[in-house]
Amino acid sequence: MFRPSTYLRALPQPLPATRRFFEYAGGITLLFFDSIRYIVTLRFRPSEVIRQTAFLIVESLPIVLLTSGFTGLVISLETAQSAVQNGFDFVIGGSVAYGTVRELGPLLTGIVFAGRSGAAVTAQLGAMVVTEQIEALKSFGASPTKVLVVPRLLACLIGMPMLTTFADIVAVYGGYYMAYLQAHVSPNTYWDSVNRFIDFGDFEKGLLKAAIFGIIVALVACYEGLRTEGGADGVGRSTTHAVVTGIILVFAFNFALSFVLFQ
């Protein structure tokens, strides 16, 4: 009798790491399409999306503002003095805005978001797994994707561009403050330079990147949280995995998106 499993066993088995990679990628992809199914059929609670968005933005906002503010300050600090000395003061505002809006704003916000809000989501869902709350949800016939993942996915999708907008503004203003203080660059020179180097399209593309990073962070955080095993130790492990994987994916997708959007 033909038994496919017998023949499959005879085939060379993939390396454990390769298998784990494809299992992980497959799991995330399935979670994404399962979430999309609930989103397009509007089967989620808008109030929960609003609550999660507020929670995740509040979690990350102070750190995003601090990191982006210091980034703007340091770019300006590094460029302003020598630019003025060499007669290139008209590039200072542009270099800060160009680097921030297209790259550093979404990237740094994504990293902070993965580390702060992503970790919070994984820890929350992981704790729900170990205290049987996820099983309780399923036992009442509710889908964890619908009740837990979709609101968080939408919250990250909405929250990341909002945080990135704040980050961009704070970084460019930080840059202006340092250029004015350090190299006495006039406001007109700085803001003219900003306008000359970037346009609204750059800002939009930066926000598109941010939205995609939001989806990545949410999916990784939820996936890791929902597959937590063991007790408190397992929650810790899942949270660490979620942060590390989220940050690596944000970097990788940032490169890919820059290549597609800006080349």
Added chain:
Amino acid sequence: MSVRTAPGRAQPAPPPADIAVSLRDVYLSYQSKIVLSDCSIDFRRGQVTTVIGLSGAGKSTMLRLINGLRQPTRGHVFVNGDDIVGLDERELNTIRARMGFAFQASALFDSLSVFDNVSFPLYEHTRLSRAEIRDRVYRTLDAIGLRDVADRMPAELSGGMQKRVGFARAIVNEPEIILFDEPTTGLDPIMTHVITDTIKEIQRRLHPTSIVVMHDMPSVYEISDNIAMLFEGTIIEAAPAAEFRRSRNPIVQQFLEGSEVGPIPL
């Protein structure tokens, strides 16, 4: 009666109508560990059947099989005549809609208030209006003496109160089958008494098929119509409560007496 079964599975004869839940030759293993082995048992409709056994014997896993949260490696699990093994989530959800599950650690949703926890199954499974849901939730909380805590969060309640809120959530949609996982574990004698009284009251009011997993023998005798013992993955004795107490099975006798001496390996 049309029997629902997963496509491609041989359809065994369904149990008679007075059997609400039936496990037939269920085998379940995780990697090399065998949890249930050729486990068969019938749970009579409208009666309380308590499953006893050593810690780690697979009692809680059995409840999860009945709810479809776990799938057996092989065998059949009948719920109201349907073989639920291999059914997809949507089909399982229609079966779960008529089932309540009170978890060992209560498993209350800690981000929701007591009211929201108890109303959750109603929002998932019914089309009741907000006013009707509110009425039903308060009626259920009244029945277990916890109306005053409706607005509190689970973390603000004692362990016993959390258990009772878990019961309220399990019974709020008046299910035909209720699964109680270790309802008295970790509670003091007074709260244990309150919990057993609550189970008896639920049984008197709703007449569900209750399947209880428990070790506390005085409570077991107080609430059970039938008792079954799970040992090394299989049901070794199942009988009406009075008959079960007279069992001559040495394993059952050792367990009931709580003796260290006997065939049960320590």
